[in-house]
Amino acid sequence: MRLHASRLAVLASLAVSACAVPPPVAQTPQQLGFPGGAREDVLGRCKRVGLVPVTSPPLPGVDSQASARIDLAARPALERVGFTVVGADGYTQAYDRFNRAVGGIYDPLLGTLRRDGYQGVISGARREYVSQEHLDCIAVLSVRSTRAEMWGQYASWDGAGELADGGANSAVVHFFGGTSGQGTLSAVSLRLELLNPEEKLLYTRDGGIQLETYFDPHHGNDESDFLVVPRAKLLQDDKRIERALVAATVPLRYTPEQILAARWKDPAIDTTKIPVESLPPLPAGASQERPPTLHVPRAQILSSVHRIALAPLALNGFAPPPGFIERIRALVHERLAPLNWEIVDVESINEVYSAAVRAVGGYYDPLTGKLDAERLHTVFTNTMKTLALTPPADAILAISLVRTQAAQRNGNAEWDAAEQQALTLGSVVKGPRLLGGTANNTAGEGLVDASSIQVLLRDPAGNTLYQARGGIELLQQLSIKTQMVYPRITYHQQFADRAPTELFKDAARNEHAVMVSLRDLALSPEQIAAEAVAAQKAQKR
Amino acid sequence: MWRANAVALAVLGVILAQTATAADDSLSDERVEASYNSGTAFVHHAGLDAYLRQVVHRLQAANSDAPAGSLRIHVLSNDLPYAFILGNGAGYITTGLLERLDDEQQLAAIIAMSLAPLVRRDQQTLTAENRQRMLRNFLPNLLVITATAGLGAPMMAKADTKARAEREDQAQTASDAVALHWLASVGYQPRAGPAALRRLRELLLTEQRAGSNDLSDLEHLAARADRLDQSDAVNETPVEGAPIDPAGSFDRFSLYFALNQAAADLDGHAVSVVPILDRVEARRGETGYTAYLRAELLRRDSADASSVPVAIAAYEKCVSHADAPESCFRELGLLYRRSGDSARARESFLAYLAHAPKAADAPIIRTYLENP
Numbered sequence: 048m049r050l051h052a053s054r055l056a057v058l059a060s061l062a063v064s065a066c067a068v069p070p071p072v073a074q075t076p077q078q079l080g081f082p083g084g085a086r087e088d089v090l091g092r093c094k095r096v097g098l099v100p101v102t103s104p105p106l107p108g109v110d111s112q113a114s115a116r117i118d119l120a121a122r123p124a125l126e127r128v129g130f131t132v133v134g135a136d137g138y139t140q141a142y143d144r145f146n147r148a149v150g151g152i153y154d155p156l157l158g159t160l161r162r163d164g165y166q167g168v169i170s171g172a173r174r175e176y177v178s179q180e181h182l183d184c185i186a187v188l189s190v191r192s193t194r195a196e197m198w199g200q201y202a203s204w205d206g207a208g209e210l211a212d213g214g215a216n217s218a219v220v221h222f223f224g225g226t227s228g229q230g231t232l233s234a235v236s237l238r239l240e241l242l243n244p245e246e247k248l249l250y251t252r253d254g255g256i257q258l259e260t261y262f263d264p265h266h267g268n269d270e271s272d273f274l275v276v277p278r279a280k281l282l283q284d285d286k287r288i289e290r291a292l293v294a295a296t297v298p299l300r301y302t303p304e305q306i307l308a309a310r311w312k313d314p315a316i317d318t319t320k321i322p323v324e325s326l327p328p329l330p331a332g333a334s335q336e337r338p339p340t341l342h343v344p345r346a347q348i349l350s351s352v353h354r355i356a357l358a359p360l361a362l363n364g365f366a367p368p369p370g371f372i373e374r375i376r377a378l379v380h381e382r383l384a385p386l387n388w389e390i391v392d393v394e395s396i397n398e399v400y401s402a403a404v405r406a407v408g409g410y411y412d413p414l415t416g417k418l419d420a421e422r423l424h425t426v427f428t429n430t431m432k433t434l435a436l437t438p439p440a441d442a443i444l445a446i447s448l449v450r451t452q453a454a455q456r457n458g459n460a461e462w463d464a465a466e467q468q469a470l471t472l473g474s475v476v477k478g479p480r481l482l483g484g485t486a487n488n489t490a491g492e493g494l495v496d497a498s499s500i501q502v503l504l505r506d507p508a509g510n511t512l513y514q515a516r517g518g519i520e521l522l523q524q525l526s527i528k529t530q531m532v533y534p535r536i537t538y539h540q541q542f543a544d545r546a547p548t549e550l551f552k553d554a555a556r557n558e559h560a561v562m563v564s565l566r567d568l569a570l571s572p573e574q575i576a577a578e579a580v581a582a583q584k585a586q587k588r
Numbered sequence: 589m590w591r592a593n594a595v596a597l598a599v600l601g602v603i604l605a606q607t608a609t610a611a612d613d614s615l616s617d618e619r620v621e622a623s624y625n626s627g628t629a630f631v632h633h634a635g636l637d638a639y640l641r642q643v644v645h646r647l648q649a650a651n652s653d654a655p656a657g658s659l660r661i662h663v664l665s666n667d668l669p670y671a672f673i674l675g676n677g678a679g680y681i682t683t684g685l686l687e688r689l690d691d692e693q694q695l696a697a698i699i700a701m702s703l704a705p706l707v708r709r710d711q712q713t714l715t716a717e718n719r720q721r722m723l724r725n726f727l728p729n730l731l732v733i734t735a736t737a738g739l740g741a742p743m744m745a746k747a748d749t750k751a752r753a754e755r756e757d758q759a760q761t762a763s764d765a766v767a768l769h770w771l772a773s774v775g776y777q778p779r780a781g782p783a784a785l786r787r788l789r790e791l792l793l794t795e796q797r798a799g800s801n802d803l804s805d806l807e808h809l810a811a812r813a814d815r816l817d818q819s820d821a822v823n824e825t826p827v828e829g830a831p832i833d834p835a836g837s838f839d840r841f842s843l844y845f846a847l848n849q850a851a852a853d854l855d856g857h858a859v860s861v862v863p864i865l866d867r868v869e870a871r872r873g874e875t876g877y878t879a880y881l882r883a884e885l886l887r888r889d890s891a892d893a894s895s896v897p898v899a900i901a902a903y904e905k906c907v908s909h910a911d912a913p914e915s916c917f918r919e920l921g922l923l924y925r926r927s928g929d930s931a932r933a934r935e936s937f938l939a940y941l942a943h944a945p946k947a948a949d950a951p952i953i954r955t956y957l958e959n960p
Contacts, residue, residue, distance in 0.1 A: 083858070148952050148954075149948060161948065163947070166948075167952050168949075168952070170949075174922065183891075245888050245889070245890055247858075247889065248855060542623075543622070543623040544623040545619060546618065546622030549622075
């Protein structure tokens, strides 16, 4: 064995290198959120600042009152910077006026934002606001979903630090059985932007509010250790909103040198050091359950529905191989056969429905983007009239291919009652690899894109009777990149989309998806239990 | 000593773990290609694909080892220059590369320099060498790590990384020389290779951009260009061949992506807008769109009243072009309105509505006509 000169040099220089840790350096203006580069310019320019309100609701599914809560907290936070903060009345009035002038910023057919109209309204409202209130700058607040880095039992992002399990477990559990992995968790942050009167971005910084998912092996279920905080329980915590606002305004209040000096020490500047015990308890997370499939009791459906119109499979941008559509239709007929329904294949139903939507000008309010139930009812009534089925159908069954996400644990992905190994794309065999299973712990946990069949049964008035999904196959393949930075080995998840030409070719998976998607409708609870037992026996064999 | 043993075991564990997971690390090239092709960054443009096919065919003519027929180059949208070719012949360059190169000669050079390592199987050679080196050094390294109770490990890793980087540079230089020879044998200038690398470096510096890949790491670009200059292949005389890019396709695509980049940079990286526009105008002269982008840049900085006249002058210049974008008239009207010149504001708003009567914000502009 030879000892290289380089290895001897290593030995000799160890003592020196141990003492030669470079001192920490203050962050650059760009890193602190000043894209133009000069903090002093921004503070010198922005004295009278208009506060544009947060959109309501701030995120889909979140309580609309949360926006007002953030607006209320934002004013003192900006005043602490030294700004004179002007109320948003002038902005709101201009926004409403321009929104009406352009006929609404939402697409009435889809309920989505019309980008060009939205931009025109926002831009116009901001200009009016600046001009009327003689503003130097505008502060724009928005709430956004983001990712928190998880290391062991802690998660941190955008100046926020939290326990990755949301504090659901005691200190004793953390000590003896805490998580040791790393990864990312969904989180929510507040973004503060300062714009000049011509909408040039002068400053932008995010402040973390709270986690949207927790990682908690002690409260997870068989499928996943991730727990989700219901959207309705997000943004109810004034203390965490305040922490986010402090984190977002720190570079405006303190110099880079002050921020550097306070790192790891002063929670008034380094908000990750705010002890979680000083904050209110976090809302509990819950395992993601399958949503109920039957929107009315099954017996009621069976007594009122005898004849259904079956719409052609909606592909939603997928390009399945030839014969797929016909096979799915045949499987639907087969699965529903025990119900003795008369199933009428109506090829024109999607076109007729689209024409009916266009005829009423869409069923979303163009000013607010909210669904108009009355218009939806009209659309369905008109669709049924135009179809003029004799005798009329009691319900419409729409089937579509949809993109969704599958939760994977150790590479084994499960979603919509389907399973697939995300690393190999083969079948899942529960258990570690040493015992013949397909679990690979380097894959950790996470989400991977998947495909499902979605079925939706509606009555002639448009009321949903039944809605369910059956998983087909994964749309991505997971791979693990191993990186060693002494003394830690890190496994990075990487995803590659599968080629469109290799999808939907597995007849068994296609059949399973249809069977699962219609199971709660076609089978009684007793039949479902019997089917599950039979499946378990088959798996054991 | 217990600690040293633990470290030694940990190192052994790492090697075993890496071996155990190696099977999961690789994705098929077909899958990676499918992922790029269905991604949002993929640029769908039949004319551009056809042009790149033409360049590739010309290069392949010089090289019987190239994956004849299966090599295909597509474009991905990215502000930094990238060029790489997968093992199955699917190659990608970025808009950030196309917009910064001077001509087809430089483009062909970059593609050839990406193809040569594939043909020479550099990746496989380097992987085999790394494996051999790891096995050869395992026991000596273990001894050092054990003797230093683990403290020597980071420095050992650093030395290993340096050795790998040096070997990679050697392999790249050899492959680049092969690429330059191919260029000469199909009528391209071999000097376009180092020229392309220097051009990328110069423009990235001017735009205050840098990355960490082969074509965006400023230090690496300079060193690689210097190494190429020392190669014999750079002095080869190109053979007489078909004329290069007679239809001027390269310029059309390159300028198009440069203008897209300048527009995107207005909001996020304003420092690069003027250098990009200067470059475009040097090749094609000022147009309504370049004048518009310059005016937009000035408007964003016209926060105080004193700077408004400068912005107005820029938009006036923009609307003087026959091909002025309609937004020029709108913004000019808004600036006149801001400066209190309602007559000129009205004139500009009317011109905007005449150019874009169905624009989404046309109703808003009409309210300005009603309430000047």
